[in-house]
Amino acid sequence: MNAATPVRRKLKVATTSLAGCFGCHMSFLDIDERILDLVELVEFDRSPITDIKHCSPDCDIGVIEGGVCNAENVHVLHEFRKNCKILIAMGACAINGGLPAQRNSLDIRDILAAVYAQPGRGVHVPNDPEIPLLLNEVHPLHEVVKIDYFLPGCPPSGDAIWTFLTDLLAGRTPTLGHGLIHYD
């Protein structure tokens, strides 16, 4: 009789996009059929892929795209930090605010006025309570919570994401060599 081989628990991975464009998630899907190898090692928890709305309390890895531009982003980021052992900032926006942060040199009232001004009807900034309030500046994730790993790129390529995740899952510090490390 064979002794039962202990089955290694799959690691739980949660992902989300905050003030991002979902480009990093699209790039994540560029790992193509390697996603079949990945799901041998991980199960997806809260993620646009599963449509699960909240993180399980025992997530191992949280992958976050986009910076923090509104109150809801702050809540989601705190939920990820609370429930994930390892948090990864994925992509330029998560790392330095990215293109959304280019509004930081402008006054938020001026921006809203410019966007929502209607000729002859004044300024009507949407104020439905369901709409998250904008922060006066867009912030990178590491300015709000502790981030364990950073994966740069706009977006990081599918190969970069694959190398990064497989390094991490194998217990190595992820390193991206020439061609995989990109800031754009």
Added chain:
Amino acid sequence: MSNGQDGKSFFLDDEEIPFEDGQTIIQAALSAGKYIPHLCYHPEFKPHGSCKLCTVRIDSRTITTEDGQTVKIPGRAAASCTTPAQDGQHVESETPELLDLRRTLVQMLLVEGNHYCPSCEKSGKCMLQGLGYDLGVMSPHFPQYFSKREVDASHPDILLDFNRCILCELCVRASAEVDKKNVFSLSGRGNTKHLICNSESGLLGDTNIAATDKAANVCPVGVILHKRHGFEVPYGQRRFDRAPISDNPVQYAPVKEQV
């Protein structure tokens, strides 16, 4: 022994580098094909010694203590672009300590300015970016400074985007030493230090700079840009897509770009 003309040499990371009297450490190293990371150094101008990326350690010693332990006494840290090479000197450059310090310098430069690579025309051939890639800078580490800086589009051929200035003074030195025009200067101190243009209005369009001037072609980052020439080389074929900055030290020393 592959000594220089004067028969003198020093050791860079244990590799013998020949040099001639008057050469700095970085000049001799680059001539020998050895790369030392740098941003404000340019072979054609007087060394500036401000970016500190090229910092090396000189003549570290190993001593044995009374209880028999071996202890390394770090040599003095010096900018290799301003330090003359000396015969028999032992120079360290690619050590974990110095590489860490260089990463920190790149991170500080990245958070101090507004460096948004995805929307920058210089992306792919930016020396700061190339250094970040080569040194493996994965995170900004520090909080973003989000400095508020202007853009000067007053010149018909040249755009100035001060958001990306790293205060290396390459344009200042090129304009003064090569073009003899003194178009640029640095003004202010500390974190208010910034690049200014030498005209009554302060605008580049009111200076006598031309797109063919040396000063218009030495910016290592995306401050001095040529209008109507953005994003000419496709993603994947740009300078640092093809090879890392350290790959060919002589070729990738700042050179006049094709306009």
